[in-house]
Amino acid sequence: MELTTPQIYAIFAMLTTSALAGLIFYYIGMRTGRQASTDIIEALEQSKTNLGNTTAKLTAELIEVNRTLDARESALSKLRQSLIEEQRDHGEVERGLLNRLAAARPLSDEDQAVLIAAAEKLGLAADTFAGLNAHDHAKAARLFQAQTLDMAARIKQAIAANDGRETEAERAA
Structure with a gap:
């Protein structure tokens, strides 16, 4: 089968049009993909920034809570020590009073x-x-x-x- 010149030109025109359409669609896809990847990167950067801010805020709050807890534990320890000392003093005073009462019993x-x-x-x-x-x-x-x-x-x-x-x-x- 032999192709005639108009048929060869038609095949060439179809291949050229297909190649040109392929290139156009390739560039359109590339531009759309680049735009989508840019949008995704920007969204990820924004999420990263928000996550960093939230993490920093939570870390600061955790540090403050730990400081408050340490202060309260310290105060509680001091109160316990004071209570022990008060109980010891109370016992000594009570024993002294009982001794005085026994000595004073006429x-x-x-x-x-x-x-x-x-x-x-x-x-x-x-x-x-x-x-x-x-x-x-x-x-x-x-x-x-x-x-x-x-x-x-x-x-x-x-x-x-x-x-x-x-x-x-x-x-x-």
């Missing part, structure tokens, strides 16, 4: 026993006065006996209450 169990013995003697005197028809003296002796027994009971209560406080204080110390 009445003891023996004093109570003496008062009870005196009350018994007053009772004996009251009985003796009653037998001698000295009713005024017997009445006075009975009154003194009642007062003496009342004082003995109060001393017993005070000693028991004080012993209870000392026991509680000793347990706390």
Whole structure:
């Protein structure tokens, strides 16, 4: 099969047009791709800048939070130390006061026993006065006996209450 000159020219024109169309589309694609890549690069740069700013801001906030936490831990440590010292001082003061109270206690169990013995003697005197028809003296002796027994009971209560406080204080110390 032999091609005629107009056919050869037509084939040449088609190949040239196809090549020219291919080049045009290639340049259009290149320009579009370059523009798209530029847009993507700009978006990535913007994201990088935003991420850097956000990271810097979060880092600064984290540093500030760490400083605040360190300050609060330091203050808490100082408060704990102060509390320990206050508890120690309180214990020393309490022991001192209990010692002073024990030393200052003017009445003891023996004093109570003496008062009870005196009350018994007053009772004996009251009985003796009653037998001698000295009713005024017997009445006075009975009154003194009642007062003496009342004082003995109060001393017993005070000693028991004080012993209870000392026991509680000793347990706390």
